[in-house]
Amino acid sequence: MKISIIKNREKKHNTILFLMGIGLLLIGWSLISYWLRQPILVPGPMATAEEIGKIVISSQFGPILGNTLLRFGAGFALTMFLAALFGIAAGLSPGLARVFAPFISLIKAVPTMAIILLAIIWLKSNLAPILVVFLISFPVLYWSWKTGIEETDGKLLEMAKLYRVGKVKTLCEIYLPSARPYVLSGISSALGLGFKVGIGAEVLCQPRFGIGTAMQIEKSNLNTAGVFAWALICVVLVVVMDQLAKRVFFRGQEKRKI
Amino acid sequence: MIAQLKNVKKEYQGLQVLDGISFVLQPGEIVCLLGPSGSGKTTLLNIMAGLLPADDGECWITDKVSYVFQEDRLLPWKTLLENILFVKAEREVETARAILAKLGLIDFCNYYPAELSGGMKQRAAIARAFYAGGDLFLMDEPFQSLDVELRLRLIKELISLWEVKRNTILFVTHNLEEAILLGHRILVLSDGPAKIKKEFKVEMAPADRVPEDFKELKQEMERCLAVVD
Incomplete structure (x- = not known):
């Protein structure tokens, strides 16, 4: 009872601080916009809010959002699956980790812009962002899985070995839960990074529907408020996706931390 | 017979930890392995559990082993x-x-x-x-981080659990009282490199024992532990 009261109070306090942060950001933004007096460079929060309203009620909003999310979802799902597969394998076997190392280093070292340009050359404009999202977010999640598996408490593994617990059970009930905090933090980073670069790829690929394409159109029309509006929509989308991922992967974790 | 060790030796980075340990464990007995901290008790248990290989000697042990580690794990x-x-x-x-x-x-x-x-x-x-x-329970100082009162309570609970099936227990400790309250036999280890220095037998059933009845035995064991090899 007492713990829950303290936790609720803490939550309320954190929310207030978070809202204060947003308030400060809005004030700063308004001041800069007011001081410059050039909406084509920095439109004010009100102008941006108006643009958001226009975008949201337009008939194009659904297809644009849907297509971007679909592309990002496909790329990220591919990352989740392959990073888990290769990351777990590398975490369990140092030999395999050494085999994978050059591939991971290569993906990490190639400049993002080169990846986007190659994806445009190899694939259709609506598919290229999927490959870009995958190539950018894969190394992050691969390392999370690998590190999480490697950092599993050897004493717990020794206990499982002594009681002759099967390999699959050991993997599912010791290794995977141990890796969970690492993977969660990896998902959080990969999600933001993948989405940002995915939008960047859309800007260059120009698929028929996509946030990147919409941003590019706004830019061509010199409607900076429109670019700001789409950027804010992206921020909201990343925050929502991050929260959803935390809900899915962090379920039941709080009790263990008491 | 539940386990038999013959002249088991183990070395760590040039340091002899176990120097020819030999003993036999019979069904249904509680044997306490008593020795100072760092005398190689855990190493011996890990060898018996198959978690560590011995350098020399023979270690035969029953198939089904349970292990209570120092930490709860x-x-x-x-x-x-x-x-x-x-x-x-x-x-x-x-x-x-x-x-x-x-x-x-x-x-x-x-x-x-x-x-x-x-x-x-x-x-x-x-x-x-x-x-x-399992036929054999290996227990590695499971009560070492607990206070005296709780320790005595847990010893009683352990005995009552043991009385149900009377499996063999090898209980490692550096606490004389624990050894006296639990063990049918108490094997005293010398301070590194470890070997069995002396064996004490306690006839009374573990459930009936109170520490006050074993003052002489305790003193004798203290003397045994204090003697430098």
């Missing part, structure tokens, strides 16, 4: 009951609950390890070992 993401059930392929919930009830943990089945006290976690580790079963 509970899975933090599983509830107490799930931790107990983890060690067996087939889930025998009623058996697990009965063992937890005997150790006074039945009301905490759905608690996570982080929500339990040190004593409760150690009891859970003992419950897990008894649920897993």
